[in-house]
Amino acid sequence: MIMRRSLLAAALLLSAGAAVPATAALDAGAFIANLGNEALAVLGPQTSPEQRAVAFRALFRRDFDVPQIARFVLGPYWRVATPEQQREFMRLFENYIALAYSTRLSQFSGERLLVTGWQPIPGGAIVSSEARRPGGGPPIRIDWRLTRYDGTYKINDVVVDGVSMAITERSEFASVIQRTGGNVQGLIAMLRAKTAGAAGD
Amino acid sequence: MPDRSLIRRPARRAAPALLLVGSLLLSACAASRQAESAGSFYDPLEHLNRRIFAFNQKVDRHVILPVAKAYNRALPQPARNSIRDFMRNLDSPIIFANDALQAHFRDAGQTFARFALNSTLGIAGFVDLAGRWGIPYHDDDFGVTLGVWGVAPGPYLVVPVIGPSDPRDLAGNVVDGYADPWNYTASDQGYVWAPFVRGAISGIDTRARYIKALSDLERTSLDYYAAIRALYLQRRAALIRHERTLPPNPTLTRRENPAPATAVLFTARNGSEVSP
Numbered sequence: 164m165i166m167r168r169s170l171l172a173a174a175l176l177l178s179a180g181a182a183v184p185a186t187a188a189l190d191a192g193a194f195i196a197n198l199g200n201e202a203l204a205v206l207g208p209q210t211s212p213e214q215r216a217v218a219f220r221a222l223f224r225r226d227f228d229v230p231q232i233a234r235f236v237l238g239p240y241w242r243v244a245t246p247e248q249q250r251e252f253m254r255l256f257e258n259y260i261a262l263a264y265s266t267r268l269s270q271f272s273g274e275r276l277l278v279t280g281w282q283p284i285p286g287g288a289i290v291s292s293e294a295r296r297p298g299g300g301p302p303i304r305i306d307w308r309l310t311r312y313d314g315t316y317k318i319n320d321v322v323v324d325g326v327s328m329a330i331t332e333r334s335e336f337a338s339v340i341q342r343t344g345g346n347v348q349g350l351i352a353m354l355r356a357k358t359a360g361a362a363g364d
Numbered sequence: 365m366p367d368r369s370l371i372r373r374p375a376r377r378a379a380p381a382l383l384l385v386g387s388l389l390l391s392a393c394a395a396s397r398q399a400e401s402a403g404s405f406y407d408p409l410e411h412l413n414r415r416i417f418a419f420n421q422k423v424d425r426h427v428i429l430p431v432a433k434a435y436n437r438a439l440p441q442p443a444r445n446s447i448r449d450f451m452r453n454l455d456s457p458i459i460f461a462n463d464a465l466q467a468h469f470r471d472a473g474q475t476f477a478r479f480a481l482n483s484t485l486g487i488a489g490f491v492d493l494a495g496r497w498g499i500p501y502h503d504d505d506f507g508v509t510l511g512v513w514g515v516a517p518g519p520y521l522v523v524p525v526i527g528p529s530d531p532r533d534l535a536g537n538v539v540d541g542y543a544d545p546w547n548y549t550a551s552d553q554g555y556v557w558a559p560f561v562r563g564a565i566s567g568i569d570t571r572a573r574y575i576k577a578l579s580d581l582e583r584t585s586l587d588y589y590a591a592i593r594a595l596y597l598q599r600r601a602a603l604i605r606h607e608r609t610l611p612p613n614p615t616l617t618r619r620e621n622p623a624p625a626t627a628v629l630f631t632a633r634n635g636s637e638v639s640p
Binding site: 262263266267302324325326327330331334335336337338339342350353354357 | 404405500577580581583584585586587589590591593594595598599601602603605607
């Protein structure tokens with residue numbers, strides 16, 4: 164733990180020396196705040212579940228690092244998959260995430276997303292935010308891990324109250340692959356069944 | 365005549381054995397952290413766990429969920445919030461003790477202040493005045509304390525009816541249960557059933573708050589068991605890490621720093637809790 168902290172501190176110091184002047188112009192906090200504003204319109208109660216999934220998919224495609232996430236969640240199975248399987252997985256994964264997260268997020272209630280801070284890290288940034296409840300409960304902490312590309316950021320993970328979406332999906336997908344005979348094809352079939360009829364191309 | 369060396373021998377053996385166990389625990393801890401970041405969790409009893417998980421889902425479908433739904437129908441939201449606040453206030457001594465054992469003295473102070481305010485002006489805890497006045501509730505337990513002290517979680521376990529756990533959290537539950545002042549006061553007075561009723565009420569109240577979150581998760585996940593396991597183990601690890609939110613970026617000037625960039629993200633429904 165202390166080891167990790169000091170490594171992190173060292174990394175932050177290094178990046179403070181090198182990366183900050185370049186990143187200062189590109190505000191990761193504003194990037195997430197903007198996304199939050201757009202997501203509001205998408206996840207509002209006036210939109211139907213189908214519209215929500217379609218709109219969420221567009222946001223996901225634009226602001227998330229889909230190729231990197233797809234590779235991460237497949238883990239060691241990415242390399243054993245054929246190029247066709249990789250392409251098919253990436254396509255289905257997009258649909259699946261749009262469906263799963265537009266459903267799961269739709270019940271977040273009356274929240275305001277407050278960006279509380281951000282820090283550059285090598286190759287990207289981490290943005291901290293809080294979704295506050297009107298009822299006065301403890302705020303839900305949402306951290307966004309960003310990769311930096313020319314002139315913009317892409318999200319590679321969302322961590323809600325310490326639970327990483329990427330790690331959760333990776334664990335779930337690995338479990339599905341193991342239980343369907345260790346082949347990526349089993350996962351692809353399940354993804355296809357799950358997303359059938361929703362979030363079409 | 366018993367040979368004294370026979371008595372001593374186990375002790376002499378125990379020292380290296382303890383060292384070995386200790387280093388195993390430490391390496392297990394490191395290994396579990398690595399495994400977690402790779403998305404695979406330590407679950408050697410997965411076969412048995414999945415069977416208990418399936419059993420728990422049946423119990424949930426036929427008993428717990430119907431009761432939770434009836435509870436939601438019978439009581440309006442403010443009444444349910446009052447019950448939750450009352451149950452949380454009862455938990456205060458245990459939360460306080462664990463905050464202190466972890467040397468999180470700011471948290472301990474908050475818990476103490478909440479208990480003092482809510483027990484008196486908050487009418488025995490039914491009104492969370494402290495929360496309204498900016499002293500938010502937080503949970504804590506001896507499982508987290510053990511984690512902060514460096515004890516490894518051990519294998520993931522699904523406990524009948526109770527649900528996800530691990531040996532560290534089970535040990536924590538036992539210690540918290542015995543240490544709780546209300547529990548032993550009730551038992552001393554002959555109300556041995558009282559802790560069970562208390563557990564059942566807070567269990568139903570919690571279940572009732574997660575009806576939609578859990579059904580959405582079950583419906584959209586590919587492997588519900590693996591999803592719950594990932595959520596539980598990551599959440600517990602996060603509580604033990606006890607991270608605070610990042611401060612505003614110091615490299616930004618006041619003008620550049622979006623002040624404070626607020627966006628209304630999630631839609632209003634019922635003010636219920638969120639993360640599944």
